[in-house]
Amino acid sequence: MWESAGFITGIILGSFAKALADRSLGKNSFWGRSYCPSCKAGLRWYDLFPVFSYLLLKGRCRYCHRKIGIEYLVVEVVMGVLIAFLFTQTFVNFKFEIFNFYSILNFKFLIFIFELILKIFFITVLTALFITDIKKMLIPDRIVIPAIWIGLTSLFALTAYKIGYLYYYLSSNLLGRYLLPPNEYFGRHALIISQPLLYGIGTGFGIAAFFYIIILLTRGKGMGGGDVKLGAFMGLMLGFPNGILALILSFLTGAVFSVMLIIAGKKHFGQVIPFGPFLVAGSLIALFWGNRIIDWYLQIGR
Ligand SMILES: [Zn+2]
Known part of the structure; x- marks a missing residue:
């Protein structure tokens, strides 16, 4: 179960890391909608599901049918696997009792979540920099x-x-x-x-x-x-x-x-x-x- 949660978190962040890398190489703004690099059509929310959109559209742009680079899929899947692994490693001795109302505000739980988020942040930044350094x-x-x-x-x-x-x-x-x-x-x-x-x-x-x-x-x-x-x-x-x-x-x-x-x-x-x-x-x-x-x-x- 933690593997799946980690994988889904990972592919979303993978798509984010890819966008971060591409936009900083293209000197584009970090804000604003994503668009197709060949026909410039703005992507809709249903085009932005990591992995799933790519597979559904068979790796092509919905609007101009130009091929989308396989690197989108690769980055998302790799980060999915990394975060899934992080989750299994982190949650290996995890006790479900921690999810009752009192413990959710508890010191240990907050520290645990904070440190996990820091690791996820670290992996996401490393992934984005990996892409930019390999490409350019x-x-x-x-x-x-x-x-x-x-x-x-x-x-x-x-x-x-x-x-x-x-x-x-x-x-x-x-x-x-x-x-x-x-x-x-x-x-x-x-x-x-x-x-x-x-x-x-x-x-x-x-x-x-x-x-x-x-x-x-x-x-x-x-x-x-x-x-x-x-x-x-x-x-x-x-x-x-x-x-x-x-x-x-x-x-x-x-x-x-x-x-x-x-x-x-x-x-x-x-x-x-x-x-x-x-x-x-x-x-x-x-x-x-x-x-x-x-x-x-x-x-x-x-
Ligand atoms: Zn297009």
């Missing part, structure tokens, strides 16, 4: 800069909410009141709660600075300012150590893919391929399996 070797400021601000504001709000709740909880508890300042208990725990935010900011700055140095050393061959901003975004959202893991995975998948392309004779050595898609791939692997990979790695080292 571009990571548009119009997507990545607002994404960084939204991510930062959300993490701040989440942290403030958690600390505020701790304060409220302690002050409404007979013994807890003695743990409020000047007792150092509250400050110490507030700091622990702030760690994901602080680590996120630190990792984001770290990755961005690292890319910036690479650009300076290579004089901008193979990496650009867009990668710096995407690096900051992935570091912020994944934190430490998952952000660093994502970076390492990006270099690994990028290297393997480049070697495969050279062997297949599609590219020759030194030819530039966009790095953004590998940053996206590394980020997704770190998001889904980061903790498991790090556990596994640390045990090998023992």
Whole structure:
């Protein structure tokens, strides 16, 4: 059941991510109705069902019957699968009791939903940037800069909410009141709660600075300012150590893919391929399996 809910959420957001990518590449407004790129006919609400409209119309425009690119379908299905997977992973130990009226306003439930929405937001932005970088070797400021601000504001709000709740909880508890300042208990725990935010900011700055140095050393061959901003975004959202893991995975998948392309004779050595898609791939692997990979790695080292 969660798979289906996730898949449907995913295909809707996939269609959104595709529109976001196309409109930022075409320098079009993010607002306003979608239209057919060949006959400019405005699309109606019934043309906009992700996947279903495409299959019903057999991949053609309803008005001029020109072929619609298969990439619409691919992006929607891929994001459907990603969000379905996120849902199964998130809801694996989920208890249905959480859906009674009292618990829906409960602290844990709100945190749970908020963190899930943040992950969905992260995947959607990564998908849009994957498309733009593959199509035009571009990571548009119009997507990545607002994404960084939204991510930062959300993490701040989440942290403030958690600390505020701790304060409220302690002050409404007979013994807890003695743990409020000047007792150092509250400050110490507030700091622990702030760690994901602080680590996120630190990792984001770290990755961005690292890319910036690479650009300076290579004089901008193979990496650009867009990668710096995407690096900051992935570091912020994944934190430490998952952000660093994502970076390492990006270099690994990028290297393997480049070697495969050279062997297949599609590219020759030194030819530039966009790095953004590998940053996206590394980020997704770190998001889904980061903790498991790090556990596994640390045990090998023992
Ligand atoms: Zn048309």
